[in-house]
Amino acid sequence: MPVASCPVHGLDADDLSCSIREHVAHSLGKRGQEAGCRDVATAMALTLRDRLVDRMLETRDRYRESRAKRMYYLSIEYLLGRCLGNNIYNMNLQGEMAGLLQSWGFSLEEIREHERDPALGNGGLGRLAACFLDSLATLDMPGCGYGIHYEYGLFKQSIENDRQVERPDYWMAEGMPLQLERRDQAVIVPLYGRVEDHQGPDGGYLPLWVDWQDLVGVPYDIPIVGYGDRTVNYLRLFAAKSTDNFNMQIFDQGDYIKAIHQKVYSELISKVLYPSESISFGKELRLVQEFFLVFCSIRDITRRFLKQNRNIEELPEFTAIQLNDTHPALAVAELMRLLVDERRVPWDRAWNIVTRTLAFTNHTLMPEALEMWSVELMEKVLPRHLQIIYEVNRRFLDTVRASGVTDEAKIRRMSLIDENGGKQVRMAHLAVVGSHSVNGVSKLHSELVKKVLFPDYAALWPGKFNNKTNGITPRRWLYKANPGLSGLISEAIGEDWITDLDQLQKLAPLAEDPSFRERFAGVKRAAKAKLADYFAKTTGIVVSPDAVFDMQAKRIHEYKRQLLNAMHVIHDYLRVTEDGYVPPAPRVYVFAGKAAPGYFEAKEIIHLICRLSKVINADKRASDWIKVVFAADYRVSLAEKLIPAADVSEQISTAGTEASGTGNMKFSLNGALTVGTLDGANIEIREAVGAENFYLFGLTTPEVERLLGEGSYDPWEYYRKHPEIRRVLDALSAGRFSPDEPAVFHWMFEKLLSRNERYLHLADFMTYLDAHERIGMEYANPDVWMRKAALNVARMGGFSSDRTIREYARDIWGIKPFPPKGAAPRA
Ligand code: 26V
Secondary structure, three states: OOOOOOOOOOOOHHHHHHHHHHHHHHOOOOOHHHOOHHHHHHHHHHHHHHHHHHHHHHHHHHHHHOOOOEEEEEOOOEEOOOOHHHHHHHOOOHHHHHHHHHHOOOOHHHHHOOOOOOEEOOOHHHHHHHHHHHHHHHOOOOEEEEEEOOOEOOOEEEEEOOEEEEEOOOOOOOOOOOOEEOHHHOEEEEEOOEEEEEEOOOOOEEEEEEOOEEEEEEEEEEEEEOOOOOOEEEEEEEEEEEOHHHHHHHHHOOOHHHHHHHHHHHHHOOOEOOOOOHHHOOOHHHHHHHHHHHHHHHHHHHHHHHHOOOOHHHHHHHEEEEEEOOOOOOHHHHHHHHHHHHOOOOHHHHHHHHHHHEEEEOOOOOHHHOOEEEHHHHHHHOHHHHHHHHHHHHHHHHHHHHOOOOOHHHHHHHOOEEOOOOOEEEHHHHHHHOOOOEEEOOHHHHHHHHHHHOHHHHHHOHHHEEEOOOOEOHHHHHHHOOHHHHHHHHHHHOOHHHOOHHHHHHHHHHHHOHHHHHHHHHHHHHHHHHHHHHHHHHHOOOOOOOOEEEEEEOOOOHHHOHHHHHHHHHHHHHHHHHOOOOOOOOEEEEEEOOOOOOOHHHHHHHHHHHHHHHHHHOOOOOOOOEEEEEOOOOOHHHHHHHHHHOOEEEEOOOOOOOOOOOHHHHHHHOOOEEEEOOOOOHHHHHHHHOHHHOEEOOOOHHHHHHHHHHOOOOHHHHHHHOHHHHHHHHHHHOOOOOOOOOOOOHHHHHHHOOOOOOOOHHHHHHHHHHHHHHHHHHHOOHHHHHHHHHHHHHOOHHHEHHHHHHHHHHHHHOOOOOOOOOOOOOO
16 A cells, blocks of 8 residues: 555644544544543544554654664563553643643543553552653663553452452453554464474474464554654553464364363453462463463564564574563573574574573562472473473583582572472573573662572672662653642753753752742642542541641552551550640551452551541541541552652661662652661662651661571560550550451551561661651751752652663663654753
8 A cells, every 4th residue: 555644643732623523423433512521531542542653653664774673571560550641741732632621621630530540560560661661762762562461450449348349450441542453463372282202304303392272362552652752662462362273173073162161261361460479379370371471472572573584593683672570581481492493593592592682670589479380380381391491401500510519509599490399490590591681670679689589690690680770750750640840840940851850950959949949838738738639539538738648658568567657657646645745747647559369467457557547537636636548449540649749758668678669769759758768779769869858767688687587586575665666566456446356456466576577567666756756847847848858859860760771771781762863862
């Protein structure tokens, strides 16, 4: 067909209006006057999609012509959040769109509320992937994401009788207008079966993977527009469908029911996102999901590469693949299989290609989150891959021995196969051995990755290990989420900060200017008033925007210590009601976060917070001073409402447990002051914003290591010594917040006082109280507080994910920006 030139997809208000009305008529089949909010939202999304697709094709051609090296990000999770508003802001169409909507009797905000969050991730790891996609596109870098098109995203959380209840999240209920289905690029995926040993024509070993079952991966592309609409990359998500030919075979054998059963099983594979990491190990379906992602991605990547008439040996020159944690670590074995079995590349050369192409990021030190798959299960699902893993291991251990290592215990520790008990494949070892780069996500974490997780590997390959401190995209987390603050910033220093966050430094002198501080305080107060309205509407709880908004929003995990925060709430409440204490300022304690459905302790922590909220909010003696809100169903769109309104950000994990954190960055960038431990990226945030603008407390990592290592932690000592601790724990165990079930929280008392309490709550409690004392005092002096808050904003430029992506591009991927003709590369 001739190349179409499509001048119809213009960006001025008339063109947009025309397109939206056109889509209401021809995509939705409705008259303009029949169109409600949802229809308008869909028509707007389709209108933007038309333009995004044009730009996406242009981007693709640009990369092709420049023979650009590309990066592919493999991640089993992406926490994108709503797309409509993000696309509008990144295309700078908010003025035009708001104007149009107003003329039709709608507001942009109400329209945006109609979009469901695509919640295809659990937390930090998936959200980081989404921030990275935004930065890659903004920096005009050839990088796109691969993932799974789950039918059900992370469960929706509601609170019933003070407890978490999970409901399925059928996020596409109203369709997903932005995505493009690419049936023509579907991939056939083999699974199960067995390996037959054969000889190839060259006399070499030729294994044949036979009797496999197959299913189809159908790609859906979601365009990812960078700021300023210069580059549109995409996120490619694969949905599992059954193949007709496979079913036909069984049908022909006369087993109709079995055929249908197979069809249902095939489509189960992309049905649901697993809601937590630990309990999914050993679950066959999860292993199949991981392989499905890997197979579809590697097939797609190599197919595109070979289409350009290139030799497969050149793959690493033109391709970088980043493994987001170990979930896609099977890529090591799959790429080997493709090279050795399908393309007949000799093993050593194939291995060279694999290790130069792949790189691996670790995101957690928690031992229970380290993936292992039983050899038995892998043999059943992926017999050829298991063979390859064994061969990789054999050769690897030979080189370890050849390097002079004779200590058999060390060799057992380094093996890809864990033989303590049933044999299991260590996915982290597979990823380390198969990659040229292994990185952690904050300075501290990257050190601990070497020291705690992979000491033997770090000694063998010191140059492989590196740090890439996480970042967040300022487009979503400041420009779009906080129009009040971003307007104030742009007025003061211009708009360049949106793509060059270091510009925020220019705000530092303004922190000394009383009139700027006053406007800054006004912006914060307006955000708090708006959130107060939201709380009143959704929970019935009335809070004052003049109180300190103290927030902890993240997954509920014992190591993140929401319980420490809850203990402080109890302490505060008892002081006010029993000691007649008058705090320097009222507080609203806000909690938000989901607990994995099978995680008893985490769910009971939510239960406790909800009980505290009931008891405290209803107690007349306290309710002028203290309110507790549990904001249900934490997700990207809720984070965008909470974060601009925070005064205090709770980042209180036990030192050495939180890999980085990214919520910590979002809060500080929006002018909240952190109360935090020396953990993850908190350390770097504190260095950046200045120790005097950060409320530090708690043990350091070496102190924690010592206490836990020696087994010398004795919580009873703290209980006996500190009446504050005694009072809080006794209130908990006496059922003070649960009169109907007086014993429900007793386990917390027991656990907090147990010698093997891993997170050292009581050891950090008193210094945590001190930090909160300082917060109360300093908040009461708005000049002091607002200066600190403004300096936090001014000094957070280094935590833009643009910085992180540039570091990955330079140190690991070897990719460069390809801006459109005539456009200068980003600063
Ligand atoms: C999973 C589990 C499951 C079993 C119980 C313990 C546990 C602990 C952590 C995890 C999370 C695994 C991956 C993850 O989401 N890591 C997060 O990655 C973020 C982006 O790098 C980082 O900011 C967070 O600190 C890190 O927890």
